[in-house]
Amino acid sequence: MRTTVAVIGAGPAGLLLARLLDNAGIGNVVLESRDRAYVEQRQRAGILEHGTAEALRAAGAGERMDREGLPHDGIELRFDRRRHRVDLPALTGGKYVTVYAQTEVCKDLIALRLADGGPLLFEAEALAVEGAETAAPRVRYRHGGREEVLECDYVVGCDGYWGVAREAVPQALSRVSERTYPFAWLGILADVPPSHDELVYARHDRGFALLSMRTPVLTRAYLQVPAGTDAADWSDTEIWDELDRRLETDDPAWRLARGPVTAKSVTPLRAHVHEPMRHGRLFLAGDAAHIVPPTGAKGLNLAVGDVVTFARALTRLRDTGDPGLLDAYSDTCLRRVWQAERFSCAMTALLHRAPDATPFDDRLQLAGLDRITAVRSAETDLAEGYTGFPLD
Ligand code: RFL
Numbered sequence: 001m002r003t004t005v006a007v008i009g010a011g012p013a014g015l016l017l018a019r020l021l022d023n024a025g026i027g028n029v030v031l032e033s034r035d036r037a038y039v040e041q042r043q044r045a046g047i048l049e050h051g052t053a054e055a056l057r058a059a060g061a062g063e064r065m066d067r068e069g070l071p072h073d074g075i076e077l078r079f080d081r082r083r084h085r086v087d088l089p090a091l092t093g094g095k096y097v098t099v100y101a102q103t104e105v106c107k108d109l110i111a112l113r114l115a116d117g118g119p120l121l122f123e124a125e126a127l128a129v130e131g132a133e134t135a136a137p138r139v140r141y142r143h144g145g146r147e148e149v150l151e152c153d154y155v156v157g158c159d160g161y162w163g164v165a166r167e168a169v170p171q172a173l174s175r176v177s178e179r180t181y182p183f184a185w186l187g188i189l190a191d192v193p194p195s196h197d198e199l200v201y202a203r204h205d206r207g208f209a210l211l212s213m214r215t216p217v218l219t220r221a222y223l224q225v226p227a228g229t230d231a232a233d234w235s236d237t238e239i240w241d242e243l244d245r246r247l248e249t250d251d252p253a254w255r256l257a258r259g260p261v262t263a264k265s266v267t268p269l270r271a272h273v274h275e276p277m278r279h280g281r282l283f284l285a286g287d288a289a290h291i292v293p294p295t296g297a298k299g300l301n302l303a304v305g306d307v308v309t310f311a312r313a314l315t316r317l318r319d320t321g322d323p324g325l326l327d328a329y330s331d332t333c334l335r336r337v338w339q340a341e342r343f344s345c346a347m348t349a350l351l352h353r354a355p356d357a358t359p360f361d362d363r364l365q366l367a368g369l370d371r372i373t374a375v376r377s378a379e380t381d382l383a384e385g386y387t388g389f390p391l392d
């Protein structure tokens with residue numbers, strides 16, 4: 001098979017890229033190792049930045065998001081038994097975020113692609129990217145029990161943290177920056193309306209807790225747990241009891257609503273950046289190039305930024321012959337990536353309790369939160385980071 005752009009991976013990065021290339025009339029083939037049901041059910045992100053929602057709309061993929069997504073004008077910080085609302089539009093000149101699950105973004109993009117786009121092959125596992133330094137790169141892949149080759153002009157590795165695309169960049173040319181955390185997130189989905197109409201980020205001596213949602217009748221919540229925790233070690237009652245403790249407040253109106261837990265999983269927290277994000281005709285996008293700790297809700301949004309940048313750059317080259325944007329791809333993306341790493345790591349440090357935290361560390365965290373609630377410039381910095389950094 002032959003195409004212009006070989007896209008490896010049908011997560012949000014690969015699927016949106018395919019849509020953008022389809023819209024621009026640039027041929028592309030998507031290879032995805034898992035089956036369609038798996039890709040559509042994998043529970044992950046829930047928060048779309050202002051610019052991400054706009055990018056989906058501009059790609060013609062925002063119709064259901066605009067109907068069913070929940071625009072959120074604020075988040076709550078909870079600490080020291082206090083509640084503080086951060087008013088996002090008031091601090092950012094009108095920006096807000098949208099609660100719309102990654103599963104739904106993927107379903108919408110898959111439906112559009114299958115209706116009027118190019119090939120999207122499920123259960124097609126990329127094995128290796130070859131010839132990235134040449135004008136004719138190839139992706140070797142396995143599909144239907146046979147090994148095949150996809151010949152192309154460009155390869156975009158959208159195959160996530162565990163993918164193979166990154167391996168095609170020689171180690172001598174790569175710089176990897178990493179941080180692992182000694183804690184993880186235990187996440188649940190529960191059939192109960194969220195207890196609050198905005199997200200609650202809680203700092204507590206027992207550890208971080210996050211109250212989120214997927215729909216008006218579906219709660220999503222997370223607890224900081226030690227790295228290596230097995231989700232099966234936590235009963236539903238223990239999870240609700242712990243959420244109750246960490247969300248404690250002096251506000252008598254507060255009550256945590258409990259309901260049946262339908263899914264439970266543990267996500268390690270890590271930060272990882274692979275530089276550069278380009279090698280010859282191979283481009284890396286999304287989690288294939290960078291991971292952020294989830295506290296800032298940035299991962300999916302960065303993936304969207306990368307592929308919008310790539311599609312714009314390739315379209316410019318096709319239309320004008322100017323390779324400038326494509327040559328700048330890695331630098332353009334990495335500027336935004338490092339801002340998101342900075343923001344996500346700072347949010348993580350502000351809200352999580354390290355296993356070796358001292359009373360001094362606790363007081364520093366509380367002072368940091370106090371400053372956000374008391375000083376408008378500090379609160380504005382948080383709101384700007386949360387609603388998202390500009391694409392260029
Ligand atoms: P994905 O989603 O991992 O997709 C990669 C795809 O590539 C496929 N693949 C291959 N296909 C072919 N051949 C191979 N050899 C392949 N190897 C892998 C995989 O099957 C998969 O389909 O990466 P992408 O597209 O870059 O998207 C990134 C996002 O998924 C990720 O950053 C976010 O989910 C992170 N994240 C959040 N991001 C946000 O912006 N807001 C949030 O609120 C948010 N919350 C979260 C999160 C991630 C979480 N977990 C589980 C890591 C909450 C959690 C708990």
Ligand code: PHB
Nearest residue numbers: 045046212294295296297
């Ligand atoms: C989620 O709902 O999955 C979610 C929300 C906010 C975050 C991370 C994850 O910061």
